[in-house]
Amino acid sequence: MTQPAGPPAENAWKGRILVVDDDASLAEMLTIVLRQEGFDSRMCTRGDLAMDEFRDYKPDLVLLDLMLPGKDGIDVCKEIRAESGVPIVMLTAKGDTVDVVVGLESGADDYVVKPFKPKELVARIRARVRRYDTPAQESLSIGDLTIDVAGHSVTRRGVQISLTPLEFDLLVCLARKPWQVFTREVLLEQVWGYRHAADTRLVNVHVQRLRSKVEHDPENPEIVVTVRGVGYKAGNA
Amino acid sequence: MSSGALPSRSLPAGLRRGLTFWRRSIQARVVASTVVLSAVVVSIVGWFLLQQTREGLLDHRVTAVVAEANNETTEARTRLVAAPGTDIDSASQQRDLVEPIIQRGATRGFSVVLAGPVGDTGGRIEDGGAESTPGLDTSSVPASLEAHFDELAPTAWTYTRIRSADAEGVTRVQPGIVVGSQVKLPSDGATYTLYYLFPLDEEQETLALVTRALLTAAILLLVLVAGMTWLVTRQVVTPIRMARRVAERLAAGQLQERLQVSGEDDLARLATSFNQMASNLQRQIRQLEELSRVQRRFVSDVSHELRTPLTTVRMASDVLHDARHGFDPAAGRAAELLQTELDRFEMLLVDLLEISRFDAGAAVLEAEDVNLVDVAHRVVETTRALADQRGVGVVVRTPDYPCLAEADVRRVERIVRNLVTNAIDHAETSGRGAEIVVQVAGDEHSAAIAVRDYGVGLAPGEAAMVFNRFWRADPARARTSGGTGLGLSISLEDTHLHGGWLQAWGRPGQGAQFRLTLPRRAGVPLRQSPLPLVPVDAEETVS
Numbered sequence: 001m002t003q004p005a006g007p008p009a010e011n012a013w014k015g016r017i018l019v020v021d022d023d024a025s026l027a028e029m030l031t032i033v034l035r036q037e038g039f040d041s042r043m044c045t046r047g048d049l050a051m052d053e054f055r056d057y058k059p060d061l062v063l064l065d066l067m068l069p070g071k072d073g074i075d076v077c078k079e080i081r082a083e084s085g086v087p088i089v090m091l092t093a094k095g096d097t098v099d100v101v102v103g104l105e106s107g108a109d110d111y112v113v114k115p116f117k118p119k120e121l122v123a124r125i126r127a128r129v130r131r132y133d134t135p136a137q138e139s140l141s142i143g144d145l146t147i148d149v150a151g152h153s154v155t156r157r158g159v160q161i162s163l164t165p166l167e168f169d170l171l172v173c174l175a176r177k178p179w180q181v182f183t184r185e186v187l188l189e190q191v192w193g194y195r196h197a198a199d200t201r202l203v204n205v206h207v208q209r210l211r212s213k214v215e216h217d218p219e220n221p222e223i224v225v226t227v228r229g230v231g232y233k234a235g236n237a
Numbered sequence: 238m239s240s241g242a243l244p245s246r247s248l249p250a251g252l253r254r255g256l257t258f259w260r261r262s263i264q265a266r267v268v269a270s271t272v273v274l275s276a277v278v279v280s281i282v283g284w285f286l287l288q289q290t291r292e293g294l295l296d297h298r299v300t301a302v303v304a305e306a307n308n309e310t311t312e313a314r315t316r317l318v319a320a321p322g323t324d325i326d327s328a329s330q331q332r333d334l335v336e337p338i339i340q341r342g343a344t345r346g347f348s349v350v351l352a353g354p355v356g357d358t359g360g361r362i363e364d365g366g367a368e369s370t371p372g373l374d375t376s377s378v379p380a381s382l383e384a385h386f387d388e389l390a391p392t393a394w395t396y397t398r399i400r401s402a403d404a405e406g407v408t409r410v411q412p413g414i415v416v417g418s419q420v421k422l423p424s425d426g427a428t429y430t431l432y433y434l435f436p437l438d439e440e441q442e443t444l445a446l447v448t449r450a451l452l453t454a455a456i457l458l459l460v461l462v463a464g465m466t467w468l469v470t471r472q473v474v475t476p477i478r479m480a481r482r483v484a485e486r487l488a489a490g491q492l493q494e495r496l497q498v499s500g501e502d503d504l505a506r507l508a509t510s511f512n513q514m515a516s517n518l519q520r521q522i523r524q525l526e527e528l529s530r531v532q533r534r535f536v537s538d539v540s541h542e543l544r545t546p547l548t549t550v551r552m553a554s555d556v557l558h559d560a561r562h563g564f565d566p567a568a569g570r571a572a573e574l575l576q577t578e579l580d581r582f583e584m585l586l587v588d589l590l591e592i593s594r595f596d597a598g599a600a601v602l603e604a605e606d607v608n609l610v611d612v613a614h615r616v617v618e619t620t621r622a623l624a625d626q627r628g629v630g631v632v633v634r635t636p637d638y639p640c641l642a643e644a645d646v647r648r649v650e651r652i653v654r655n656l657v658t659n660a661i662d663h664a665e666t667s668g669r670g671a672e673i674v675v676q677v678a679g680d681e682h683s684a685a686i687a688v689r690d691y692g693v694g695l696a697p698g699e700a701a702m703v704f705n706r707f708w709r710a711d712p713a714r715a716r717t718s719g720g721t722g723l724g725l726s727i728s729l730e731d732t733h734l735h736g737g738w739l740q741a742w743g744r745p746g747q748g749a750q751f752r753l754t755l756p757r758r759a760g761v762p763l764r765q766s767p768l769p770l771v772p773v774d775a776e777e778t779v780s
Contacts (some may be wrong), residue, residue, distance in 0.1 A: 231501045
């Protein structure tokens with residue numbers, strides 16, 4: 001993480017990142033830093049153009065500012081989420097709870113608060129795109145759901161349930177060890193890839209989102225069960 | 238209010254509720270006092286009326302009865318005078334005298350007793366020999382009246398209770414009047430007394446009737462008075478109660494609440510003034526809210542506007558910093574300085590934004606149970622690098638039980654980190670002074686952390702100033718950890734948010750101690766701290 005990456009070899013990009021930020025200098029600086037770290041990137045400074053760029057560029061990850069001209073970052077986030085499960089990391093200038101929670105609820109996977117340290121941002125981007133390196137043949141079941149880890153799909157009695165990669169990771173993490181209760185900190189480390197304690201609200205919001213997709217009744221969850229005062233575990237149902 | 242609160246301590250619940258109602262309801266008090274006053278007046282008037290009626294009735298009856306008795310006696314005397322005087326013995330003559338009177342008495346409702354003769358031999362009724370109406374208990378004639386007729390006397394009367402037994406032998410007692418008058422029997426020449434006993438049944442019934450009528454009238458009157466008072470006070474009290482309810486709602490933050498105004502009387506004018514007051518309050522509060530909103534909005538905007546360029550500068554500086562080995566020495570050093578100063582700039586910005594968030598009242602407490610022992614260990618662990626760099630040893634003294642407090646763990650860690658880095662900053666770099674002590678303690682009411690250093694200490698009066706923004710004990714003193722000067726101010730604000738204490742102690746040359754005390758339950762006022770503010774090792778040298 002602390003090792004500065006050398007100049008990337010030709011055609012050896014680690015991934016493509018779309019940077020959506022109204023501040024041209026910041027966006028350009030981001031592309032410089034990302035290029036140094038081995039990512040290909042493209043910038044977009046207007047919210048209303050973000051979707052066109054997204055469809056055209058097909059990025060592996062989106063860095064999204066919340067305050068954008070043309071269209072609000074929250075709306076952009078929802079639109080991307082509507083057609084793709086690509087990881088979204090919000091760039092926010094406000095550390096206030098409400099903004100963060102609204103952003104996460106509209107579909108973002110993670111967020112960084114400005115001013116962030118470039119290395120911290122890169123670490124988070126790596127954590128989000130790293131999944132693609134490790135395909136493994138594995139089939140799990142949790143509740144009445146069947147998870148095909150390699151095929152990256154979740155089915156209930158043959159019906160496919162569409163999850164974002166992060167929601168999928170969260171479900172797989174819980175399903176692999178159904179006997180274990182995961183604290184929010186452990187989930188942050190295993191699913192988000194954080195070494196240090198970060199914001200546990202990330203976990204809460206994503207568990208809510210996951211439940212709204214996989215539970216029969218999200219008010220009375222049976223697949224992702226809350227263990228009061230500890231964390232979450234896979235349901236026995 | 239306070240006088241009413243005293244006796245209610247030891248009373249049963251029902252009575253206490255009654256007393257509370259009495260204290261709180263003007264209506265109840267007014268109605269009750271009016272009813273009591275009316276009851277007194279009505280009783281006096283009623284008693285007076287009854288007395289008058291009774292006296293009138295009895296006077297009338299007495300006149301009639303005495304006249305009738307005199308008639309009977311006169312008639313008896315006439316009959317005696319007409320009777321032959323010598324050949325009849327006194328006993329039969331007595332009977333002849335009494336029999337017609339008894340018969341007349343039976344039809345006209347009075348009883349008769351003939352007693353005598355009057356003289357030295359006595360002649361009292363209980364001595365026997367008295368003729369009387371059958372069934373009459375002769376002791377109904379009071380002894381006082383008999384005594385009156387021990388010698389010759391004119392007609393006299395008195396009240397008595399007439400006891401008689403009817404055919405079945407049932408004894409009856411009824412009030413009555415007894416009239417006595419004397420006759421002289423020609424046969425033995427002695428004087429006998431005739432007692433006529435007239436019952437007062439009718440008068441008693443009349444009196445009872447009048448009493449009942451008066452009582453009924455009095456009760457109706459009282460009910461009327463109570464009802465009227467209740468109605469009248471209700472007209473006054475209802476608007477007052479409405480005003481109270483509206484005032485309570487206003488106080489609870491429902492600023493749009495208003496009183497209904499009807500008519501132009503005093504109450505309507507009170508309502509109008511009340512509404513004006515409410516409107517003014519509402520306007521002022523709205524203004525303040527608007528100001529506060531603008532302030533928060535401004536802070537939020539400034540934060541966004543400053544953060545974005547700072548992020549760009551930060552990343553640019555990072556790129557330069559990473560590439561500094563390729564620069565000439567001056568440019569390389571400049572890149573290093575840029576990097577370190579940017580760190581400070583960033584910290585300062587974060588602290589400023591935090592302080593302005595407190596000033597705007599936008600800081601929110603996310604409280605949960607926090608073990609201060611864990612916090613102390615975590616903070617000491619994260620500050621170990623700084624301590625090692627400064628050559629300062631950190632000693633942690635924690636109890637083997639958890640010291641819990643309901644607190645926001647992020648804020649508490651920030652406070653403790655501030656205190657520890659502050660202590661490391663002020664500790665000596667060598668010798669015994671190169672040590673700081675972090676102590677944790679807790680009880681069922683609170684938990685505390687004290688951070689002790691053995692540095693230069695604080696001059697008198699400085700203990701209160703350390704929490705001022707940008708305050709520095711010695712402006713000439715070099716900054717080492719690059720504190721912003723806002724750390725302790727933010728810590729104090731954080732502590733106040735928890736309802737806790739953050740206090741400082743210090744003596745020149747003896748070092749300083751900062752103590753954070755948090756209540757076990759958020760919002761419960763603190764009474765004492767489980768740790769002393771003045772460290773134990775300092776007390777001896779001071780005194």
